Amino acid sequence: MRNLLRWETALVFLLIVVALTGQVSTDGSFLSGGNLFYLGLDIGEIALIALPLTLVIVAGEIDLSVASVLGLSSALIGWLWNAGWSLETILPTVIVVGALCGAVNGLLVTRLGLPSLAVTIGTLALYRGLALVVLGDTAVADFPSSYTEFGTTPLPGTNIPYPILLAAVLAVLFGIALHASSFGRSVYAIGANEEGARFSGIRVKRIKLILFVLAGAVAAIAGIVYTFRFSSARADNGVGLELAVVAAVLLGGVSIFGGKGSLFGVLAGVLLLGGLRNLLILQDTSTEVLTIVTGLLLLVSVLAPSITRRVGTLRKAHT
Amino acid sequence: MTTQLDTVAPPAARRTAARRLTTRVGRVRELGIVVALALVVIPTAIVNPRFVQPQSLRDLLLNASIVALLAVGQTLVVITRNVDLSVGSVLGLSAFLTAQQFADHPGTPVIAGIGFGIAVGLACGLLNGLLVALGNVPSLVVTLGTLYVFRGIDYALAQGRQVNAANLPDALLDLGSARIVGIPILVLVTVVVIAVAAVYLRSYRSGRELYAIGSNPEAATLAGIPVAKRTLTTFVLSGLVAGLAGALWVARYGTVDAAAGTGLELQVVAAVVVGGVAIFGGSGTVAGATLGALLLGTITSCLVVLQIPAFWQQAISGALLLSAITVDRLLALRLAKALRTTEGTSHA
Numbered sequence: 001m002r003n004l005l006r007w008e009t010a011l012v013f014l015l016i017v018v019a020l021t022g023q024v025s026t027d028g029s030f031l032s033g034g035n036l037f038y039l040g041l042d043i044g045e046i047a048l049i050a051l052p053l054t055l056v057i058v059a060g061e062i063d064l065s066v067a068s069v070l071g072l073s074s075a076l077i078g079w080l081w082n083a084g085w086s087l088e089t090i091l092p093t094v095i096v097v098g099a100l101c102g103a104v105n106g107l108l109v110t111r112l113g114l115p116s117l118a119v120t121i122g123t124l125a126l127y128r129g130l131a132l133v134v135l136g137d138t139a140v141a142d143f144p145s146s147y148t149e150f151g152t153t154p155l156p157g158t159n160i161p162y163p164i165l166l167a168a169v170l171a172v173l174f175g176i177a178l179h180a181s182s183f184g185r186s187v188y189a190i191g192a193n194e195e196g197a198r199f200s201g202i203r204v205k206r207i208k209l210i211l212f213v214l215a216g217a218v219a220a221i222a223g224i225v226y227t228f229r230f231s232s233a234r235a236d237n238g239v240g241l242e243l244a245v246v247a248a249v250l251l252g253g254v255s256i257f258g259g260k261g262s263l264f265g266v267l268a269g270v271l272l273l274g275g276l277r278n279l280l281i282l283q284d285t286s287t288e289v290l291t292i293v294t295g296l297l298l299l300v301s302v303l304a305p306s307i308t309r310r311v312g313t314l315r316k317a318h319t
Numbered sequence: 320m321t322t323q324l325d326t327v328a329p330p331a332a333r334r335t336a337a338r339r340l341t342t343r344v345g346r347v348r349e350l351g352i353v354v355a356l357a358l359v360v361i362p363t364a365i366v367n368p369r370f371v372q373p374q375s376l377r378d379l380l381l382n383a384s385i386v387a388l389l390a391v392g393q394t395l396v397v398i399t400r401n402v403d404l405s406v407g408s409v410l411g412l413s414a415f416l417t418a419q420q421f422a423d424h425p426g427t428p429v430i431a432g433i434g435f436g437i438a439v440g441l442a443c444g445l446l447n448g449l450l451v452a453l454g455n456v457p458s459l460v461v462t463l464g465t466l467y468v469f470r471g472i473d474y475a476l477a478q479g480r481q482v483n484a485a486n487l488p489d490a491l492l493d494l495g496s497a498r499i500v501g502i503p504i505l506v507l508v509t510v511v512v513i514a515v516a517a518v519y520l521r522s523y524r525s526g527r528e529l530y531a532i533g534s535n536p537e538a539a540t541l542a543g544i545p546v547a548k549r550t551l552t553t554f555v556l557s558g559l560v561a562g563l564a565g566a567l568w569v570a571r572y573g574t575v576d577a578a579a580g581t582g583l584e585l586q587v588v589a590a591v592v593v594g595g596v597a598i599f600g601g602s603g604t605v606a607g608a609t610l611g612a613l614l615l616g617t618i619t620s621c622l623v624v625l626q627i628p629a630f631w632q633q634a635i636s637g638a639l640l641l642s643a644i645t646v647d648r649l650l651a652l653r654l655a656k657a658l659r660t661t662e663g664t665s666h667a
Binding site for chain 1: 464644
């Protein structure tokens with residue numbers, strides 16, 4: 001726990017460093033309302049998906065199919081809209097489909113005992129493939145502006161984008177679920193020692209299934225956000241986003257082995273990743289550098305705990 | 320005393336029974352892929368007989384051989400209970416650097432250029448291996464990170480340029496199309512790599528140790544196997560093979576930009592898993608992984624021949640991966656049950 005707190009302190013410190021460097025190097029435009037609005041828009045989907053994925057990873061599993069669920073949900077919106085459905089019926093349908101996608105993952109993992117890494121690599125291809133089957137390589141863009149403006153305008157009177165409001169509300173809910181409920185304690189217990197959790201009466205399979213369903217449903221919501229933000233429903237929306245989300249969660253101090261991490265750290269991780277990217281874009285840095293930075297951050301975030309651990313054991317050996 | 324003798328005898332009998340069962344299941348597994356291949360090829364051939372003509376078979380093998388090469392390296396890594404997600408990026412980096420080497424220094428001998436590509440891959444693999452083995456960091460995360468880093472370096476070096484066939488030596492491009500007794504050289508190279516890896520895994524001590532590491536890392540350490548060293552080696556070999564695949568990519572396609580091989584890692588992992596290499600390590604063969612790569616490649620070709628929209632390809636390979644791991648799991652459960660029964664009978 002102390003190690004974890006230290007990591008989150010480090011993240012907050014890094015965030016402040018990025019914010020200050022940004023502020024100084026861009027003559028104050030980095031922290032301006034307008035830029036923060038774009039920063040918020042830019043990290044909306046990642047922030048959303050990172051919430052349930054944190055729980056999944058804390059429980060010792062992984063879900064690499066989230067970006068494909070996002071794409072499938074976007075493709076479905078376009079397809080159903082073309083078929084003449086109203087958006088009021090499309091959106092709940094899409095979220096239900098996302099939850100079903102998550103349920104398929106969860107059932108394969110819990111009922112058949114398959115490794116989630118292999119399952120979700122499979123469904124990553126499957127769901128993206130279904131998205132392509134549904135919509136092909138066409139784009140649907142004629143959505144009413146009453147919906148698309150949720151993705152392009154801030155809350156009236158503020159600079160807060162709607163997706164961030166949504167992410168904040170969900171973050172509070174997920175935060176309570178993970179950190180202030182018996183459900184959350186069970187999730188940590190499962191990640192720390194699955195067998196121990198089972199013997200202490202935790203319904204491991206059911207909880208894991210719920211986590212995968214939540215990941216699917218929230219990924220579908222992120223698909224809705226993505227579609228309206230770009231006013232474009234495409235089957236290839238969000239390709240590769242799973243890597244960015246996993247990177248953000250791990251950067252936030254969640255252990256890939258499960259049992260460790262906090263939602264606060266993950267939110268800081270998302271902000272740090274988004275802030276750095278935004279800053280580099282403001283500085284006209286090429287996108288390839290962004291890719292390298294994302295990768296390096298991910299490497300550093302996993303190497304740092306390992307190195308501190310090693311230094312710790314060395315120190316102990318000395319005393 | 321007698322009880323002691325009793326407990327000594329049955330395990331040996333049990334072991335042979337178990338081994339027989341395991342080999343049988345393994346055979347069933349690879350036979351399953353062959354059957355699946357037949358199920359894909361025969362209907363396609365009936366609908367369009369041109370599909371089984373030598374030329375289209377050659378194209379099929381050529382297309383599958385890049386994924387098959389990468390699958391060989393991936394098999395070594397996955398057997399040790401690790402995974403290398405960076406292979407697509409390593410291939411891309413090696414392909415671009417090799418092509419640029421040829422374009423900048425037109426006099427480069429073909430062998431030297433390919434060696435250069437292999438060296439690039441080896442360096443990438445070494446970095447992965449060091450981070451995993453010495454940093455004690457899970458390979459999934461490390462290679463996810465280097466997937467970004469290598470691809471980013473690739474884009475940064477390419478700066479939007481691409482190398483065209485016109486800038487490449489004819490000798491290299493010939494390599495991409497040349498054939499020996501009707502079989503493309505690239506396919507032969509792939510076959511040689513597969514054969515070497517298969518013999519290594521089957522008959523060499525360090526090859527067998529990879530299975531031991533994957534089955535139970537702690538026990539492997541206690542048994543005196545240099546786990547870190549072996550793990551490092553598998554990543555170096557995976558990088559090396561990906562580097563070779565990158566150089567061959569240049570020979571095959573002639574045009575290379577920084578995007579070469581993007582997303583290939585998922586196909587490779589799919590091929591390996593479909594081919595019966597357990598994602599949790601400890602079991603699987605190079606032959607199986609190759610069959611897996613061949614099956615996925617064949618399905619792609621069949622969709623084209625049958626004029627099914629290419630959109631279906633991804634969904635099908637995903638479904639295939641899922642059914643492969645499901646079948647494996649069910650077989651494993653059956654095997655465990657059968658082993659329990661043999662145990663019971665040997666006690667009786």
